[in-house]
Structure formats: structure tokens, C-alpha cells
Amino acid sequence: xxxxxxxxxxxxxxxxxxxxxxxxxxxxxxxxxxxxxxxxxxxxxxxxxxxxxxxxxxxxxxxxxxxxxxxxxxxxxxxxxxxxxxxxxxxxxxxxxxxxxxxxxxxxxxxxxxxxxxxxxxxxxxxxxxxxxxxxxxxxxxxxxxxxxxxxxxxxxxxxxxxxxxxxxxxxxxxxxxxxxxxxxxxxxxxxxxxxxxxxxxxxxxxxxxxx
Amino acid sequence: xxxxxxxxxxxxxxxxxxxxxxxxxxxxxxxxxxxxxxxxxxxxxxxxxxxxxxxxxxxxxxxxxxxxxxxxxxxxxxxxxxxxxxxxxxxxxxxxxxxxxxxxxxxxxxxxxxxxxxxxxxxxxxxxxxxxxxxxxxxxxxxxxxxxxxxxxxxxxxxxxxxxxxxxxxxxxxxxxxxxxxxxxxxxxxxxxxxxxxxxxxxxxxxxxxxxxxxxxxxxxxxxxxxxxxxxxxxxxxxxxxxxxxxxxxxxxxxxxxxxxxxxxxxxxxxxxxxxxxxxxxxxxxxxxxxxxxxxxxxxxxxxxxxxxxxxxxxxxxxxxxxxxxxxxxxxxxxxxxxxxxxxxxxxxxxxxxxxxxxxxxxxxxxxxxxxxxxxxxxxxxxxxxxxxxxxxxxxxxxxxxxxxxxxxxxxxxxxxxxxxxxxxxxxxxxxxxxxxxxxxxxxxxxxxxxxxxxxxxxxxxxxxx
Numbered sequence: 001x002x003x004x005x006x007x008x009x010x011x012x013x014x015x016x017x018x019x020x021x022x023x024x025x026x027x028x029x030x031x032x033x034x035x036x037x038x039x040x041x042x043x044x045x046x047x048x049x050x051x052x053x054x055x056x057x058x059x060x061x062x063x064x065x066x067x068x069x070x071x072x073x074x075x076x077x078x079x080x081x082x083x084x085x086x087x088x089x090x091x092x093x094x095x096x097x098x099x100x101x102x103x104x105x106x107x108x109x110x111x112x113x114x115x116x117x118x119x120x121x122x123x124x125x126x127x128x129x130x131x132x133x134x135x136x137x138x139x140x141x142x143x144x145x146x147x148x149x150x151x152x153x154x155x156x157x158x159x160x161x162x163x164x165x166x167x168x169x170x171x172x173x174x175x176x177x178x179x180x181x182x183x184x185x186x187x188x189x190x191x192x193x194x195x196x197x198x199x200x201x202x203x204x205x206x207x208x209x210x211x212x
Numbered sequence: 213x214x215x216x217x218x219x220x221x222x223x224x225x226x227x228x229x230x231x232x233x234x235x236x237x238x239x240x241x242x243x244x245x246x247x248x249x250x251x252x253x254x255x256x257x258x259x260x261x262x263x264x265x266x267x268x269x270x271x272x273x274x275x276x277x278x279x280x281x282x283x284x285x286x287x288x289x290x291x292x293x294x295x296x297x298x299x300x301x302x303x304x305x306x307x308x309x310x311x312x313x314x315x316x317x318x319x320x321x322x323x324x325x326x327x328x329x330x331x332x333x334x335x336x337x338x339x340x341x342x343x344x345x346x347x348x349x350x351x352x353x354x355x356x357x358x359x360x361x362x363x364x365x366x367x368x369x370x371x372x373x374x375x376x377x378x379x380x381x382x383x384x385x386x387x388x389x390x391x392x393x394x395x396x397x398x399x400x401x402x403x404x405x406x407x408x409x410x411x412x413x414x415x416x417x418x419x420x421x422x423x424x425x426x427x428x429x430x431x432x433x434x435x436x437x438x439x440x441x442x443x444x445x446x447x448x449x450x451x452x453x454x455x456x457x458x459x460x461x462x463x464x465x466x467x468x469x470x471x472x473x474x475x476x477x478x479x480x481x482x483x484x485x486x487x488x489x490x491x492x493x494x495x496x497x498x499x500x501x502x503x504x505x506x507x508x509x510x511x512x513x514x515x516x517x518x519x520x521x522x523x524x525x526x527x528x529x530x531x532x533x534x535x536x537x538x539x540x541x542x543x544x545x546x547x548x549x550x551x552x553x554x555x556x557x558x559x560x561x562x563x564x565x566x567x568x569x570x571x572x573x574x575x576x577x578x579x580x581x582x583x584x585x586x587x588x589x590x591x592x593x594x595x596x597x598x599x600x601x602x603x604x605x606x607x608x609x610x611x612x613x614x615x616x617x618x619x620x621x622x623x624x625x626x627x628x629x630x631x632x633x634x635x636x637x638x639x640x641x642x643x644x645x646x647x648x649x650x651x652x653x654x655x656x657x658x659x660x661x662x663x664x665x666x667x668x669x670x671x672x673x674x675x676x677x678x
Contacts, residue, residue: 020295096297098297099355099410100410101408111296147543171232185218189217
């Protein structure tokens with residue numbers, strides 16, 4: 001994997017972590033409800049796990065497909081799907097539906113999985129997934145022997161992305177819970193759905209351009 | 213169109229919402245009892261600095277006759293900030309306005325012309341009937357999954373059960389019946405929730421045949437109107453528990469849960485006890501794993517000469533207070549209680565919800581009292597404080613005087629009239645604003661019912677963060 005891809009992976013993880021809808025806000029809400037920072041902190045890994053499952057499913061799917069279909073075909077097909085999905089996200093006024101604040105950590109992970117999947121979080125990584133051939137040995141000795149193994153690469157991609165997501169979401173959640181307060185939402189909660197849709201379309205376009 | 217930043221009228225917590233700027237306009241449902249003129253949404257100027265303060269400055273007639281507008285609500289509110297399904301970039305701009313008699317639902321846009329709101333959609337009664345199996349839509353709340361619309365009656369020839377229909381947030385189409393398992397619930401009226409605890413509460417009035425031609429004495433004395441609270445699992449849409457207040461407590465109407473999402477208590481008003489004509493306010497609360505309700509306020513009937521009473525209550529020789537609406541301030545400190553029969557608006561300090569302390573009372577109208585407004589001291593007033601709405605900062609309280617067409621006629625047979633009043637409410641005082649008294653012809657022959665304040669009010673929004 002190229003350094004540029006790694007940086008993109010981390011950046012997208014940070015972007016996903018930043019989005020209140022992806023979970024840090026839920027963690028803060030759960031903490032505020034019980035006046036418990038511990039609950040904020042407990043919630044974050046569950047949210048990250050759900051996110052990882054969603055992203056990982058896409059990553060593994062792409063990797064497995066690439067092992068039987070030409071990379072270029074995967075990139076073109078995936079890029080088209082991504083642009084279409086991004087356009088739908090941009091134009092649709094529907095929002096994710098879920099009811100329920102009092103949920104277990106397992107249910108929270110399931111919520112995060114659904115939320116990430118509905119937003120196409122994994123799809124956004126397509127340019128990285130289709131451009132990366134191998135896992136850099138210097139980063140992961142455990143995976144070095146499997147540098148040709150597509151599934152291992154997919155897991156690596158998911159891991160890096162999710163760690164970045166968790167770090168950013170965690171910092172924001174604790175900062176908002178402890179210091180900033182939720183009044184910040186009124187000023188700073190930009191409509192990330194549109195930025196998100198634009199990111200999906202861009203990712204799709206990048207994948208297509210790289211493939212052609 | 214989605215916004216770039218959250219709608220400025222959304223607040224994460226009730227603590228923040230209290231700092232909301234004062235409203236400048238109020239929307240009031242106004243209906244023609246004779247169904248000869250269309251019902252309307254009246255727009256009131258409530259900005260004290262304005263030259264037309266207290267005047268009706270806007271008016272939107274509906275396209276049909278005989279809807280009987282009653283309650284209504286906003287398409288979106290602070291619950292859009294809830295963390296599990298956030299959609300904070302929608303706009304609070306549409307009023308969802310049900311016709312209680314016609315079962316039509318109007319969607320009215322207030323954004324482009326706030327004083328001349330425009331009807332953008334009409335849901336016909338058969339859509340509500342076909343998709344949800346309900347009629348006589350009543351209360352609207354903006355919720356996590358869509359708009360929750362309570363309905364008093366069944367459809368397709370059925371009188372009941374009443375229940376809740378779910379409406380799409382954006383298209384406003386009827387999505388279907390909300391309940392998966394309604395248990396023993398049959399009567400409907402109000403519904404609200406403890407949104408952060410996944411709990412929904414409903415109350416009971418009666419079915420259409422029990423109310424539309426007026427209160428039926430035999431049913432009332434036979435204790436046949438609703439007298440229970442129902443608790444539901446908001447996620448699973450299942451009935452959890454019925455709490456019966458006792459069948460002497462007839463008609464459990466408005467539900468006012470604490471705005472603080474960490475709390476699980478609220479207040480419910482009971483119109484009348486058939487044992488002594490008193491009215492009461494109940495506190496629902498947790499009792500271990502179960503729900504319980506405790507009577508925390510009792511308002512006695514006032515003896516009166518039978519010759520001064522309308523036929524419906526003349527045999528009793530007393531005026532029942534008839535608590536028909538209550539409202540809880542956003543900070544959960546003050547509870548306002550309308551006594552539509554005796555013509556009194558009471559204020560209670562409910563800082564300790566189990567022990568309300570009366571902290572102010574204003575007399576206006578009333579079956580016997582006919583107390584005038586200080587702005588027109590020679591004008592006896594019929595009707596009484598009925599729908600009560602509190603501003604988000606808790607400083608202003610608005611009341612209107614009509615209850616429900618056929619019931620107005622029974623309790624105020626010489627004419628209920630039409631008036632609206634505003635009270636200033638501070639820790640030190642609670643009194644009518646002499647500058648604010650739209651009445652009579654201001655409402656063009658219609659009767660005013662619920663008030664909604666621009667940007668939200670104490671009964672419009674729910675909050676997911678403390």
C-alpha cells in the first residue's frame with residue numbers, strides 16, 4: 001500500500017469519526033443520560049465495532065471479487081455504483097430511521113453497523129481498496145506473509161480506517177461531554193450529509209479515473 | 213431544501229431551549245361551528261414592540277367547510293437532534309393541521325409568508341382510513357420515526373379503537389398504524405413520550421359517537437368515558453401497562469411529560485370526577501419496574517344556583533372546574549391548569565412534582581363568573597381559559613376560550629364567543645396582559661382553539677439531551 005493510500009484511509013476514518021450521525025453523539029447522549037463518562041467511553045468501542053463490520057464487509061467483498069475478476073472491472077463497476085449511491089444520497093431527503101435510546105452495547109454496535117451501511121461508509125473506501133495491491137510489510141509483520149492475501153489486506157484497511165475513526169470520535173465525544181457542551185451543535189453541526197454525498201461521488205470518480 | 217446548519221429553532225436540551233428568543237407570531241386554529249364558513253389558521257402578532265401587537269395580522273382559510281380544527285403541530289422540532297436518527301438540517305416550517313370532525317389533515321407552509329401561510333397538501337380522510345384504520349385525527353408530535361398523529365376513532369364504519377397513525381417526515385403521507393400490539397387500549401386522545409426512555413404514553417377521551425354530539429350524560433354518569441393512562445414501548449410499539457385512575461375520573465386528556473429527558477414523570481389532567489364534580493391532575497411516575505399514577509391536584513366544584521347553570525349541569529347545583537388542558541413550562545417548574553367551567557387559570561409550582569404548590573390564579577370567563585378581561589372590563593366573557601400554551605422561555609402564557617364545538621354549546625348555550633388572552637408569568641407574578649385581548653370580530657365568527665408559537669413552544673418539542 002502506498003503512503004498516499006494510507007493517508008487517505010486515515011483521513012476518511014477521521015471524517016467518519018467527525019460525523020455526529022456516525023456515533024460520537026450517541027455516545028455523548030448515553031453518557032449525559034446517566035451522568036457517566038464511563039458510559040461515553042464504553043459506547044465508543046461498540047460504535048467502532050459496528051462501523052468496522054460495515055466497512056469490513058465492503059472491503060472483503062471487494063477483495064474477494066478482485067481475486068476472481070480483473071481489478072479494472074471491479075474498479076469500474078464499483079466506481080459506477082459509488083457515483084450512483086452518492087447522487088442518491090445527495091438528492092434523497094430520506095434520513096436514517098431508528099427509534100430507541102435505551103439499548104445494549106450489542107444493539108449499539110448493530111445500530112452503528114446499520115448507520116454506517118446506510119451512509120455507504122465502506123463504499124467511500126473504494127479508491128483505496130481498488131488501488132492497493134499489497135500490505136506494506138513494514139507496518140504489519142503478521143500480515144507480511146500474507147501480503148498477497150486480498151482478505152488480509154481488506155482487514156488491514158478496515159483496521160486502520162476504524163482506528164482513525166475511533167480516535168477522532170473519541171476525542172470529540174469526550175471533549176463535548178466534558179468541556180464544550182451540546183450547545184455547540186447549533187453552531188457547528190454542518191450538514192455533513194451533503195459533504196458526505198460529495199465525498200462518495202468523488203471517491204467513485206477517482207476510482208473510475210484511476211481504472212480507465 | 214436541507215439547511216447547512218441545524219434549524220435555529222432546534223435545541224439539544226430543555227436548558228438551552230429556555231434561552232430561545234421570544235416568539236413574534238402565534239398561529240391559532242379557528243373553526244366555524246356552523247360549518248358555513250371555512251375554518252382557518254389565524255396569525256396573531258405577539259411582538260410587544262409591534263404596532264399591531266395583539267391583532268390578528270394574518271389569516272388562511274381552508275378550502276373546505278366543517279373540518280373543526282382543533283390541535284395541530286410542527287413538522288419538525290428539537291427531536292431531530294436525537295442521536296440515534298439525527299436529521300437536524302430539516303426545517304421547522306410546516307404546520308400539520310388535522311380537522312377533528314372531517315378527518316382531513318392539512319399541511320400548511322409558514323416559511324415564505326409567515327403571516328399568510330399556504331396550504332401545500334391535503335390528506336383526505338380515506339387515506340388515513342385506508343392506511344391506518346383511523347379517523348378524527350387529533351394530536352400531532354414530531355418524533356424520531358415520523359410524525360405521530362393520534363386519532364380518536366376507527367374507520368370504515370368502526371367507532372374504535374382510536375390510536376396513532378405514523379406520517380412520513382417529508383412527504384407527510386400516512387405510513388400506517390403505529391401500534392403493533394395495543395393490548396387493552398381502545399380509547400384515544402393525547403400521546404406523548406419520554407423520548408430518551410423509549411416510553412410512549414396515551415390518554416383516553418371517548419370514541420366519536422360519544423363526543424361528537426356533545427357529552428352524553430348517561431355515559432358520563434355510567435362512567436363510560438376514558439379513565440386510564442396507557443404506557444407503551446416506543447421502540448417495539450407494544451402496550452406495556454394500563455394504569456386505571458378509577459372510573460369516577462372521567463376523561464383523561466392532556467399529557468405533559470417532564471421535558472428533562474433523564475426524568476420519567478409527567479402530568480395528566482382529568483376533566484371531571486362523577487362523585488363530586490371535581491377536576492384533578494395526576495402525576496405518573498415509576499414505581500419500581502412498573503408505572504403508577506398519583507393524584508396531586510384536586511380542584512373542587514363551586515356551588516351555584518341551578519337557575520344560572522346550563523341544562524347539562526343544572527341538576528347538580530354546582531359548576532365543575534372542567535380541567536380541559538394543562539401545560540408544563542420547558543424548565544419543568546410551572547404547571548398551568550385551565551378550569552374551563554369555572555373560568556380560572558391556575559399556576560402551580562411543580563418543582564417537587566409530587567407536591568404542587570399553587571402559585572397564582574387568574575379568573576376570566578366561566579359558566580357563572582363571566583369575568584371580564586381587564587382590557588374590556590364591561591364585557592362579560594363566556595367560555596373560559598381552555599387551550600393553554602407557554603413560551604419556551606416560560607414568561608408568556610396564551611389561552612383561548614373554546615373547547616369543542618358541541619360541548620361549547622352545552623356548557624355555554626348562550627354562545628361561547630371568541631377570545632384569546634395572554635398572561636405574564638414570572639417568579640413574582642402571574643397576571644393578564646392588558647394590551648393583549650383579541651376577541652369577538654377579530655376571529656371573524658370562528659372559535660379559537662389551539663395556539664402554536666413560531667419557533668416552538670412548551671408542548672411542541674422533545675429533547676434527547678439533559
